Amino acid sequence: MDLLEALKNRRSVRRFTPEPVDDEVIRRILDVAPWVPNHHVSEPWRFVVVTGSSLKRLADLRYQAVLDKRRGQEGAAARAERARQEFLEAPVVIVAIQKLDPNPVRREEDYASMAMSCYNIILAAWSEHLGCYWNTGPLVSSEAVGEWLGLTPDERPIAFLRVGHPEMIPVQRRSPIAERIDWRR
């Protein structure tokens, strides 16, 4: 797979086929996660791979987190149910967890590395013909999810990456980058 082409052609995939994903493929994908620019080589990450019957638990937690956030709003239950179903349709969810440095500058730089690490995972999945979808939302700050993941007080989840075989690959648009580049010579 040509890297430049993959960088442009990769899309966030929302819908997956029911086909499972081998643990071995997930291991291969996660193998590239640490190989990103990382100031002080702080390695702020850890990952939880959620699959099998644990997906149902995570999907239920997502339902509750969305419901709690939208309590009293019209359509809250339907929205929460959709959120649950989304997680039930993915064969794997990878949770990326950042260890929070007490120093705010380091914490911000670590977040940059976390995001790159997630992107490595997403690109590695793409190279295996798998799609990913990066979810945040109410799950990220849910106490119940934190407890279920066994988070320590200095950890926070930054991404819930749904991974699976794409049912369809959406089309996206970007503005021409030349409009946003200012050369100084």
Ligand SMILES: Cc1cc2nc3c(=O)[nH]c(=O)nc-3n(C[C@H](O)[C@H](O)[C@H](O)COP(=O)(O)O)c2cc1C
């Ligand atoms: C930090 C971050 C958080 C995101 N959280 C959500 C989310 O909670 N819900 C959602 O629908 N998409 C979320 N996305 C995915 C973006 O919506 C998606 O990448 C965007 O639509 C661009 O599509 P593309 O990746 O196919 O170019 C998130 C992406 C990032 C980088």
